[in-house]
Amino acid sequence: MRKKTRIYYQLLILGIVMTSLLSCYGDKDSEATDDIQQVTAINGIATDGSYTLYQGDTLRINPSLTFSEGADSLRYDYRWVVGKQQEIATGKQLVWEVSLPSGYNMATDIPAVFIAKDRENGLEFRKTFSFQVLSTYTPSSIVVYQKSDGRTEWMSLQGDVRAFTKYYPDMIERINPDEPINGKYYGTLYALNEIAVFTDQSPSWGRCISMRNADPDNGFYHNVGEYTGNIIIRCIWAAPPDWTSAMSPSAMAHRNTSSAMVISMSSMVWTASFLYSMRTLLSRVAMCVRLCRASNSRGLRK
Incomplete structure (x- = not known):
C-alpha cells in the first residue's frame, strides 16, 4: 500500500513540474512571437480580379505596407515575381513594360506575387494577384x-x-x-x-x-x-x-x-x-x- 501511495505522489509531483515548465515555455514563446517584426497588411494591389494588360503598356503599382508596432521598415527588401518564378522588378514600386511571360498564352490568367522579405530573419510576406496579357490590337x-x-x-x-x-x-x-x-x-x-x-x-x-x-x-x-x-x-x-x-x-x-x-x-x-x-x-x-x-x-x- 505504501509503495502505491509513493508512486502516486511521485506522479503527482511530476505532473505539477511539467505543467509549470509548459506554462513557462508558453509564455516565452508568446513573448518571442510578439517581438518578431511583421508586415501586417499590404494594400494597393488588386485582388478582387485580374489586371487586364496590353503588350507594350506599362503597369505601375505602388503598394502601401503596414508593419507591426516598433518594426523597422528599412530592413525589408522587395521583389515582384510573375508566371513561373520570373522576377520582373525589385523595389517596392513596380514599373513594368508588359510582356507575355514564358510558358503562357495570351488572354489567360497568369499568377503574380509581391514579396516583402525581412533581411535579418529571412521571413517573407506575400501578396498574390493575377493578370492577363492581350495583344496590342485586342479590342474591348x-x-x-x-x-x-x-x-x-x-x-x-x-x-x-x-x-x-x-x-x-x-x-x-x-x-x-x-x-x-x-x-x-x-x-x-x-x-x-x-x-x-x-x-x-x-x-x-x-x-x-x-x-x-x-x-x-x-x-x-x-x-x-x-x-x-x-x-x-x-x-x-x-x-x-x-x-x-x-x-x-x-x-x-x-x-x-x-x-x-x-x-x-x-x-x-x-x-x-x-x-x-x-x-x-x-x-x-x-x-x-x-x-x-x-x-x-x-x-x-x-
Missing part, C-alpha cells in the same frame, strides 16, 4: 464601318466605352492589306472568338475575322485581325462556328458617306435561330444568282 469594343471607296473596315477600341484609352482604325488594311472586304456592307455577327462581316460581294459574301489571339490548345489558330474564312464557306455551306453571341450596337454614327456601328464585345446576345435564318437567306440569294446567270447564259445562246 469594335467599330465596323464602310469607307467612301466601298471597302468595309473595322476599328479596335480599348478601355471603357465611356472613355476609350486607345483605338486602332482600318484593321483590315493593317493586317490583311492585300485582301480587302469589298461590296455593300449588310451587317456583322459576333461569335465566341470571331466576327462575321456580311456583304453582297460574291462568291465569298464577306469574311470571318478573329477577335482574339490564337489558342492552339483549344483548337483556335488565328490571331487578332486574321481571317478565319469566307462567309460562304464558314457560315453557309459548312457547319457554323459557335455563334453564342452577336452584336447589340450601343451607338450608330454617320460620317460623310460612311456609316459605323460601335459594338461592345461584352454585351452581345443573339439566338442561333437568327444565324440559321441568315444562312437560309444567303443560300437563297446565292441560288437566285446562279439561276439568273444560267438564264442569261441561255438567252445569249438563243
Whole structure:
C-alpha cells in the first residue's frame, strides 16, 4: 500500500513540474512571437480580379505596407515575381513594360506575387494577384464601318466605352492589306472568338475575322485581325462556328458617306435561330444568282 501511495505522489509531483515548465515555455514563446517584426497588411494591389494588360503598356503599382508596432521598415527588401518564378522588378514600386511571360498564352490568367522579405530573419510576406496579357490590337469594343471607296473596315477600341484609352482604325488594311472586304456592307455577327462581316460581294459574301489571339490548345489558330474564312464557306455551306453571341450596337454614327456601328464585345446576345435564318437567306440569294446567270447564259445562246 505504501509503495502505491509513493508512486502516486511521485506522479503527482511530476505532473505539477511539467505543467509549470509548459506554462513557462508558453509564455516565452508568446513573448518571442510578439517581438518578431511583421508586415501586417499590404494594400494597393488588386485582388478582387485580374489586371487586364496590353503588350507594350506599362503597369505601375505602388503598394502601401503596414508593419507591426516598433518594426523597422528599412530592413525589408522587395521583389515582384510573375508566371513561373520570373522576377520582373525589385523595389517596392513596380514599373513594368508588359510582356507575355514564358510558358503562357495570351488572354489567360497568369499568377503574380509581391514579396516583402525581412533581411535579418529571412521571413517573407506575400501578396498574390493575377493578370492577363492581350495583344496590342485586342479590342474591348469594335467599330465596323464602310469607307467612301466601298471597302468595309473595322476599328479596335480599348478601355471603357465611356472613355476609350486607345483605338486602332482600318484593321483590315493593317493586317490583311492585300485582301480587302469589298461590296455593300449588310451587317456583322459576333461569335465566341470571331466576327462575321456580311456583304453582297460574291462568291465569298464577306469574311470571318478573329477577335482574339490564337489558342492552339483549344483548337483556335488565328490571331487578332486574321481571317478565319469566307462567309460562304464558314457560315453557309459548312457547319457554323459557335455563334453564342452577336452584336447589340450601343451607338450608330454617320460620317460623310460612311456609316459605323460601335459594338461592345461584352454585351452581345443573339439566338442561333437568327444565324440559321441568315444562312437560309444567303443560300437563297446565292441560288437566285446562279439561276439568273444560267438564264442569261441561255438567252445569249438563243
